[in-house]
Amino acid sequence: MITKRSSLFTKIFLGFLTIIILLSIILLVSFGIFRNSVRQEIVSFHELSLAHTVSNYENRLNIVKNLLLTMYYDEDVSLLYQQLQRGNKQNVDYLRLNNIWSDIRAHAANPLLNIENIALYFDPLSFVVEKDGTHGADEFFSKYLSSPDYTLDFFDQQMSTSQLLQTFPAASFKNYYQASKELLPVVLSTPSNHYLIAGFLDADKMFNALHPSADGNFYIYNKHGGLLYTSAAEYEDDSIFNDINANQGYLTQNHHYYFYHKGASTGLIYIHEVPMNRIVARISSLNQIAGALFIFAVALSIILAIWMSRRFNQPLLQLIQAVVNQKPPSSMTNSPAEFHLLLDKLSHIFTEIKRKDAVLTNYSFMNQMRRIHSSSPFPIPLDHRDGSFILVLCHINLREHEEGQPVEKVSYFIREFIDLFMSDRFSKSRTFQMDANEVLTVVFDVEERQLLTEAAARMKQIYDQDVDHYLITVCISGEYQRTQQFEEAYRQVQQLLRQRMMIQETQIISELATHIDFPLYRESDLEILFNHLEQGNASAVIELTDTLIEQLRRKKAPAIQYRQLAERIVIKRDELAFLIQGQYQSDRLKDRDEINGCLSAEELSAYLRGVIYDICVKIEERKLAKDDVIDFVLHYVEHHYNEDLSLDSVASKINLSSGYLSNYIKQKTGVTFSEHIMEVRIRKAKEMLRDSSLPIGVIAEKIGYYSATSFNRWFKKATGLSPGEYRRQSTLKH
Template identity: 30%
Template sequence: MSMSPRFPQINSVFFQVFSKFLIIILLLTSFNYFSFSFFKNNILDEIIKNNKLNLNNTVKEYEEYFIALREEMLRLYSDSKVSLINGQMMTRPQNEINYLLVSDLQDMMQKMTANRFLYMDNVFLFFKAQSMLIERDGTPSEDRMFSAFYSSAMYAPSFWRDQSSASYHFKIFPASLFAKHTGTSLTLMPVIVKNSAYTYYISALIQPDNLFENFHRSTDDSFFILNENRQPVYIHSQSTDFKLPDLNREEDFYESEGNYYFYKTSPLTGLTYISIIPTHRIYDQILGLNITLLAVLLVSIVISIIASIWFGRRLNRPIKQIMDSLQQPRSILQLKSNIREFDFISGKIQELNSLNQQIHQDLLTKSSQLENYEYIKKLKMIYTDSHDRGKIDRFFVVLFHLNYLDTDRSLTLERVAYFMKEFIHLSLNETFPNSFTIQIEKNQILTMVFGDDQRQRIEEALSRLKAVFDHDKQSCLVTAAVSSVYADSFEYHSAYEEALKLLDGRYLSDEMEIITEARPIPGSYFFTAKQEEEFFHLLQAGNCLACVDLIRKMLEHMAASGAVAGQFHKFSADILYKSLNILEAVKVETGELVRDYVPAQLAQICSIDHYLRFFERFFHRVSELVKVKKEEQDDTIAFVLEYIRKNYAEDISLEQVAAKLNLSPSYLSIYIREKTGSNYLEHIHTFRIGKAKELLENSDLNIQEIGRQIGYYNPTSFIRMFKRFTGTTPKEYRKLQTLQM
């Protein structure tokens, strides 16, 4: 019997595989070498092209931004309210300007500055007629605006006045450091849009550093923007020792004094964008790439040879075993090997069995998920092209709503909902084997029960659940609503909608409630005009106990008339918003109240006593804030309000009140606005409309007579002003109050 040779022969598998690998390695090495040589010669051109492309992208984004900015500014500049205000300034004194139009413009400005894609710090309109300035937060004088709020050595107040007569339509001015009244400084770039035919213009103060961070595409931070006169508009550089390039060249880049200068001028805005890259940085990149490529090439060759030898030997050994086995037919073929393919052959049957079990389990899981999705789709009327499952048994749904009350948050709502869903599923499946339970929202769990005779048994099953859930009612309050019985799968959504409406009928309670039929829900609850005025004065006076007593009476009235929990929540939330609005109107700081008494806390209240304790804490803090505000009481404002209270039915002008205080009308108007947040006329209208509400509730006078008694001799003016302050006409208001009584 011949013996196998110790070393593989030339025609063996090992030599054949190894030689083929060497040929492939040689070809790849040759290709890499020529590629490396070619790349080495062209890498500088590629780096320059890349920097030019980066600059082009930067210019494109800057130009698109300036075009979008100009369009937004023109939209505001061309608004009819702006021309109306300008016309009023040309013909009226400043105190007779319609400040409602000013307020509308300020809302538009606030929306513009809130747009994060405009990178805008502020925007304002300057009217030359009365040197009036309107910005998003007020109407400061130009001296105060640019001496206190936005102070800059480059842009004095006189600069902004001179722009009214300048002859351009759109201009970008150099960025400068502006000191703000908050003590901070910010680099801003003024942009002005105007029409030479008008004497007013709009200006935006944009944040060039934010533009640079979002638009600049380069490996270096040296970046300049020049205007059409080759003057710097924006400079961003780590070094203060820089030199502007010579731009009178045909090419769009050049090398000089150790730097590469890349530049491009936009035909739209006339701006020139310059990016400066140090020469040594480009050559360092080339050298680093050369070294890296050479090292990779050498390491690849070594690894390829070693891998070829190792792989050839691993492939040759099992093949040799197969050949030896073929030479000895009675021998048992041992397929165990370190090679994965031969191990795969030996364990093929076991792996196929394991794979078959995994596929079976996966199909069961996906089948359950698809079934849940199918029901959720029908409950929420999500239509697809899937086919109906066919005729089903009569069914009804039980919808559970979870109100999470655990203030320490030891468990998240998701965890609570999961545990409750599993518990509900296990509990109801004992009584209703064909039922199934799914979580349909983060705070809603739905159980579908099938069968004709199951509706009578559900209340008993829910009572058992109630006994369990009430043990944890301090952490989570549960409400269960049971729909009517339905007979068709197309009525899934109707059953779900019915259950949702039943949940609206939950009463104020601190335990689980089971709702099986619709409950009558009374109308809306709110203060009468007399109660609202009483509440207004009590709150302004800081009378904590009286406010709480007024609310207690209303809550008891609601409970006696059968109000549901949602109505208690809505009424209490309205009280919170109303209180905050009243306090803000009299300039009481409400930031602490907004933070500590958010309406979301009301959702966790489940009894009238809890509501009263909540409002006792709230109004106690309110009384403290009002007390602090009273210590800062302004005698001038007190005189004005008292004068309005005594003479509201007469034609009292601002000039009359100013004469009694020995003040100019314009100064008094601004003073009232700054101290109270409302102008003089708004205070008169507020008091008159309050008196009108009293007369509408407590007298039989007609609308015209009531208008005359409170100072409105034109019925149309009275109706318009009443609707503006209350949202309804006097006639509708009287009818609504009569229905409530």
């Protein structure tokens, strides 16, 4: 008897409740650790922020000091100082003075330096050069840049100091218009020279640009403890400086954090003051949010535990009852879809077994008919019969047989590799050899199609290393849900295979393109090709063949269209051979195998060249059997094509009537005298257009046309292209 304490619902609920309690304990412990970590992270953030500020200040001050040193020892400044020592301003080289003034203006205008002004103060003649011009020293330091802390006497004292470069505390300076700014003086002087250079940095602007933190106050002390700058509105105490005994760190005092960092190059001490209540406030806010979320999560988890326990308990009881009674319930309410699916499987299990037996019988017949090589007696494993599947067809085009082995054996080795490759990545997959050049893989229960696409891409990388021996086309079907759709899926991959392109690489095809029933080349060009083939004009036929192949290449035609074009040319070849010899040229099956063996447009073009040359030789042999009259006419036309040739003039040279000669040429060669002239002229015109840069008008005269317009019209009628278009296409081909 099942009691409430031992019921399935109680056990499920207690299980959920135990998990909730364990997770709550883990969460509380984790939060305590996290809270301490947050405090340390906030402290670390301020330390890193100050370190970044110190780096910015140090770099900026070093740049300014180097700039002042460069200007102090500048040649123009030294020469100006020497001129002023002579005691006469009239002797000053104003060109050099202008150079100095331009440099000062450029540096003061640079927004990255935060320099408000630079002053060169020469003791001789009390002369000052700054960004706005030159002044007397007393006038400059009392009107143009005045501060009660930095008078002319102060700068006179710096002339005799032994320290080369000094940074002084920031003070309020007024300009000529009585506008005040907090400036930080940097002064450079030497005892040997009676002049100095002073840079006045905009302290507030530097602070806003270089210190990203908005919390608390910021201080800069020199190494002797003197305050150089502070962002505080009111400065109270500097006793914190006395407690600093390291290069960097932080102190807590008077409910404040004091983060300090000593500059490596300047020796200045940078201090960032942060009120302690700001850090505490952040942690307190985090505590409140985390506490509220914890209470909400626990309450929601208990509610969900009760609901889930009920949801699982009821259908499980129904499922157990169905198994005991061997009869599924008529309906299941408020249960997950998986339980419906499971009960549906139970109700159809015997019917499915009968149906699958029939399917396996069909596959056995298919296995025998297709000569599938498989390590299993079943084409499809029994444990995967009901899952979804995708077909992957690998079509193999061999270039040569490895060590004289038959195609079937080489294909079998490739099948073994595909089987290992696919089974390693997809445990529910089986590979079969459907034909001598076809390997089929059935992949069951593919979780993500992207995984199959990535596997195919990896196969392409491997196969592309052996393109000199074989080319493989990988066709991937869509996903099918029932094994009865196997035949439909197989038809789909066969349709995908018909989309293989005529390129020298492994191809992956997974989407059906729009089916094209008509050829992607111009039928008119093919008719012209057949006309030239009937005349035995090999060069014209080859050129038109290349044109048709190029049309297919530009339009990205599938390989099947290349084969159809080649088969039509071969059929025409056989028809002409029959007319000449009374029998066909070769076996059609052999021709088809040779065409299918061409795996690129270049290989197909080379094969067709051989076919065209063979038949054209036979046609020429028939037309141009040894005949003195024909030899003379052809030779004469070949060397006088650029003249005003007429049948009467040629006939008179061999004492024949023009009518008799016309019939004789037509009978012996199959074309008229005029057609012979046109063929020679068009050939010569093409050679000149392709191999020279002569103007078209000159070429027209060289082949017997004294009107460029007539030549253009005649050439386009004969070739389908204007002379200019033909020259451009020939240039692109070469």
